Amino acid sequence: MKPAHLVSGAIAATSTEVIHARGASVRFGERLLWSAVDLHIGPGTFTAILGPNGAGKSTLLKVLLGLQPLAGGTVDVLGAPAGAARRRIGYVPQRRGFDRTLRIRGVDVVRLGLDGSRWGVPVSPIRSRRTREALAEVVDLVGASRYASRPIGELSGGEQQRLVVAQALVRRPELLLLDEPLDSLDLANQAAVAALVQRICRERGVTVVMVAHDVNPILQFLDQVVYVAEGKAVVGAPNDVITTQTLSALYGARVEVLRASDGRLVVVGTPEAPALHADRHAG
Amino acid sequence: MTLFDYPFMINALRAGTIVAVVSGAMGWFMVLRRQTFAGHTLSLIGFPGAAGAILIGLSPAFGYFGFCLAAGVIIAMASPPVGSALYSEESAVIGSVQAFSLACGFLFVNLYHGDLNGLTNLLFGSFLGITNGQVVSLLAVALPALVALGLIARPLLFASVDPEVAAAAGIPVRLLAVVFLLLLGVAAAEASQITGSLLVFALLVLPPATAQVITGRPLLGIGLSVLLGLAVTWAGLVMAYYTPYPTGAFITTLSFAAYVAARSIRVLNARTRKDPASLREAMA
Numbered sequence A: 001m002k003p004a005h006l007v008s009g010a011i012a013a014t015s016t017e018v019i020h021a022r023g024a025s026v027r028f029g030e031r032l033l034w035s036a037v038d039l040h041i042g043p044g045t046f047t048a049i050l051g052p053n054g055a056g057k058s059t060l061l062k063v064l065l066g067l068q069p070l071a072g073g074t075v076d077v078l079g080a081p082a083g084a085a086r087r088r089i090g091y092v093p094q095r096r097g098f099d100r101t102l103r104i105r106g107v108d109v110v111r112l113g114l115d116g117s118r119w120g121v122p123v124s125p126i127r128s129r130r131t132r133e134a135l136a137e138v139v140d141l142v143g144a145s146r147y148a149s150r151p152i153g154e155l156s157g158g159e160q161q162r163l164v165v166a167q168a169l170v171r172r173p174e175l176l177l178l179d180e181p182l183d184s185l186d187l188a189n190q191a192a193v194a195a196l197v198q199r200i201c202r203e204r205g206v207t208v209v210m211v212a213h214d215v216n217p218i219l220q221f222l223d224q225v226v227y228v229a230e231g232k233a234v235v236g237a238p239n240d241v242i243t244t245q246t247l248s249a250l251y252g253a254r255v256e257v258l259r260a261s262d263g264r265l266v267v268v269g270t271p272e273a274p275a276l277h278a279d280r281h282a283g
Numbered sequence B: 001m002t003l004f005d006y007p008f009m010i011n012a013l014r015a016g017t018i019v020a021v022v023s024g025a026m027g028w029f030m031v032l033r034r035q036t037f038a039g040h041t042l043s044l045i046g047f048p049g050a051a052g053a054i055l056i057g058l059s060p061a062f063g064y065f066g067f068c069l070a071a072g073v074i075i076a077m078a079s080p081p082v083g084s085a086l087y088s089e090e091s092a093v094i095g096s097v098q099a100f101s102l103a104c105g106f107l108f109v110n111l112y113h114g115d116l117n118g119l120t121n122l123l124f125g126s127f128l129g130i131t132n133g134q135v136v137s138l139l140a141v142a143l144p145a146l147v148a149l150g151l152i153a154r155p156l157l158f159a160s161v162d163p164e165v166a167a168a169a170g171i172p173v174r175l176l177a178v179v180f181l182l183l184l185g186v187a188a189a190e191a192s193q194i195t196g197s198l199l200v201f202a203l204l205v206l207p208p209a210t211a212q213v214i215t216g217r218p219l220l221g222i223g224l225s226v227l228l229g230l231a232v233t234w235a236g237l238v239m240a241y242y243t244p245y246p247t248g249a250f251i252t253t254l255s256f257a258a259y260v261a262a263r264s265i266r267v268l269n270a271r272t273r274k275d276p277a278s279l280r281e282a283m284a
């Protein structure tokens, strides 16, 4: 279903890789969160990070951002050690939504992605025209023009999610890191935001790494899956990783992957009934 | 003779103007960051500071600035890191500091043989007898503070609205929080000298909160907040000139009236649009 050259193992040359990790591990005090993680993520690909709650998926994104130091191994992102190429990365953290009473317009939140890290007061009128154009374009791209000038706290979860994706995109990043962006959205919005991310990936050639709670809304778009569990990670094409055999080996316990008639995957029997799995949004 | 013929009145207006501008700008970020409790505490801490300074024979301004800035640093150190529940743990620390500082203030005033008029001024504000020197010192502190706020304004907005993404973009979120509390300490110390320690929220909270009810645009909101602060300060000073009541009382009443008016207009607007969602929002 995927072009073979997009699948991990086929990408050999390190220089063309957007993310390259070798033997990476993270430790919190005494606890080894995960170790021996190898990643090869090529440009323009769509990768999902899956796994049970607490496995360390969000931490993996923080490693890629250079916000979480490694206990061992190396991670290069966009050809430099993690953290060095921050400005070329768009990031949408795992979140609970903006405070209902936050009286800042959606478009101003998007704008923070463009010039929010600049010190000093904006003065140049040329720059401010370019800013307006860039904002209008990205807000239109995510389909948020209708409500972008309303205070962000008043907007629905799906509307807020599109605006934070716009915020992450406004600088035209080469790499987009999304932490459970579909979580807390209804089914229709999940499909719409997933399709939006896919479009950005394919049309703009942006490399996407998305932590997902439920793989099904994005399954058809994925080139690669990173499944984190039990302190390890398996990486590969979705059809190779999300299988009874691979996941049973990863968990060290009998796990079963079932495919529903509509093609959706359900994983049953994982040690602590994790998310992907007992699909809350089914139905 | 008009009130502009009195030098003390001119100085009061000058001082009030400086304080209103600083409070309007700092207060906008404070309200955005949900740190009004911290701001209120900073201003209460000015009270024992000023009383203590008088007790040992210094100008109260030293006490205000010294205590408010020190408290700003302490609150910043006690505040939780990015990503944890917003400032909630902060409040327990802050609450205790509030009570303690009020107690100290009264103790110092008592040790000073309880000059009751002085106490009222410290708590509720006075505009009499503001010297040229005081105006200069207010300005000398206000200008660098405003310049500093201008320099950090955008990253501070980013860190306030979206701390995790700001941190990922390389903004020193923790450091900005400390710097902002110092600037807030400056604003609280300045406002205390006009409205008194108890009524600082009249300038530091109400005009910014009103501005945020009116507009969701950051730059416009800050401008509006400053203008509202100026309007209530000037009006309050003039009213205090013609009556025997403290300045702070008028400034507070006017600020509160403006806030209530803004909220009411928003609710009315939502009602006439018969839009349940925006009505719920307006009432929130």
Ligand SMILES: Nc1ncnc2c1ncn2[C@@H]1O[C@H](COP(=O)(O)OP(=O)(O)O)[C@@H](O)[C@H]1O
Residues within 6 Å of the ligand: A028, A033, A051, A052, A053, A054, A055, A056, A057, A058, A059, A060
């Ligand atoms: N800064 C930290 N210090 C200590 N423990 C942490 C830290 N960040 C995350 N953890 C722990 O690491 C584990 C994995 O967290 P996380 O990466 O958020 O998991 P996931 O996103 O897969 O649900 C959790 O048990 C969490 O408590």
Ligand SMILES: [Mg+2]
Residues within 6 Å of the ligand: A057, A058, A059, A094, A179
């Ligand atoms: Mg997570």
